[in-house]
Amino acid sequence: MRNSKLCTVLDCEKLADGLFSLVLDAPGIAGAAQAGQFVHLACGEGNMLRRPISICEAVDGKLRVVFQVKGDGTKWLSERKAGDTVDALGPLGHGYDLAKLGEKPVFVGGGIGVPPMLYSMQCARKAGAQPSAILGFRSKGAVILEQDFDCPTTACTDDGSYGVHGFVTDVLREQIARATGVAACGPKPMLRAIAEIAKAAGVPCQVSLEERMGCGIGACLVCACALKSENGETKYGHVCKDGPVFDAEEVQW
Ligand SMILES: Cc1cc2nc3c(=O)[nH]c(=O)nc-3n(C[C@H](O)[C@H](O)[C@H](O)COP(=O)(O)OP(=O)(O)OC[C@H]3O[C@@H](n4cnc5c(N)ncnc54)[C@H](O)[C@@H]3O)c2cc1C
Ligand code: FES
Incomplete structure (x- = not known):
């Protein structure tokens, strides 16, 4: 079920340079949200088109999205204050089929692909799975949400300034033998490499x-x-x- 609604902003917080977390009071959307779905957010009068942003968390009627400021739309979103309203349409799209990822799914996020992995991991756990996560960032300053992943989680950075020095694919290669499925979100070259690792291991893989x-x-x-x-x-x-x-x-x- 899809809802379009003026939602009250409950919180808008800067997580890291250019990265923001926005929490909306959106019971209709949060109550229907599935792993990997997104919302389409109107971003002020000057921006005609809505902006697609993934669902990062949906708990108790609250919808959380985490985004990077890229242009006018996301800049407008980052300037919202508690009590403002945002017009949100959603939940939209076709998300992860968690049942096909088995009992030990691995959730792999790269950069701004990390936020949808949080909600997807939470949904998998709710469904009885034992998820784990691999999160990749450029450097220490770009690390977000790691503490919110209450499952076995490996963080890695391209420059080695935090966590494992290397790419999510390096870590996935080491862990794939224990996985029953892989869900991934991030840059396309990363998704392609992940798909190849999963295929070689004979493990189902879904990409956003x-x-x-x-x-x-x-x-x-x-x-x-x-x-x-x-x-x-x-x-x-x-x-x-x-x-x-x-x-x-x-x-x-
Ligand atoms: C399904 C989906 C989920 C997404 N989830 C997230 C998320 O959780 N966090 C996050 O930071 N970003 C996410 N993005 C990317 C986000 O939609 C863009 O960064 C955002 O639309 C940029 O808008 P802007 O006005 O700031 O930038 P501008 O460059 O000024 O945007 C101009 C136009 O191009 C479109 N556009 C620009 N970049 C993208 C892009 N990468 N994808 C789609 N449309 C784009 C905008 O919607 C807008 O219509 C997601 C994109 C998709 C398709
Ligand atoms: S955005 Fe219009 S058909 Fe997909």
Whole structure:
């Protein structure tokens, strides 16, 4: 069920340089949210198009999103104060199929792909799984949300300034033998490498793709992405409606 609603801002906090956490009073959206889904947020009068942001947490009617300031829309969001309102449409999209990831799913997030992994991990645990997480960041200053992951979690940084020195893929290679499934969100080259590791290990893998969006509900075709059909030919899907989460085997890398 999809809700569009003016939601009251409960909190807007800076987590790190250019990275913000926004909590909205949104019982309709939070109550229906599934792992890997997103919300489409209106970002002030000057910004006609809504901005897609993943659900980071949805608890007790509160919806949390965590975002990086990129342009005008996310800058406007970062300036919200408690008591302001934000027009939110959601939950949208097709999220992770947690049942297919088995009892020991690994949630892998890179950079701003980390926030949706938090809610996905929480949903998996609620469903009875024993999740673990691998989180990758550029450097110590960019590390966010690690403390919120109350499951076995490995943080790594590209420059070695915090946690394991290396990429999430290095850590996943070491852990894949114990995993029953992999869920991932982050830059496309990272997702592709993760899909290859999972395939080689014979473990199911689902990835969250990112495309520019217009309507967010399958009506405008802005978010088209190339997929493989069952006979191996290319077909096109909508990231907003058919995704953002796809089986890695279905993605035309
Ligand atoms: C399904 C999905 C989930 C996302 N979840 C998050 C998240 O949890 N946290 C986070 O920080 N970012 C997330 N993003 C990226 C976020 O939507 C963009 O960073 C944001 O729209 C940029 O808007 P802007 O006005 O600040 O930047 P501008 O560059 O000024 O945006 C101009 C236009 O381009 C679109 N656009 C720009 N970059 C992107 C992008 N990467 N993806 C889609 N549209 C884009 C904007 O929506 C806007 O319509 C997600 C994107 C998708 C598709
Ligand atoms: S954003 Fe309009 S069809 Fe996906």
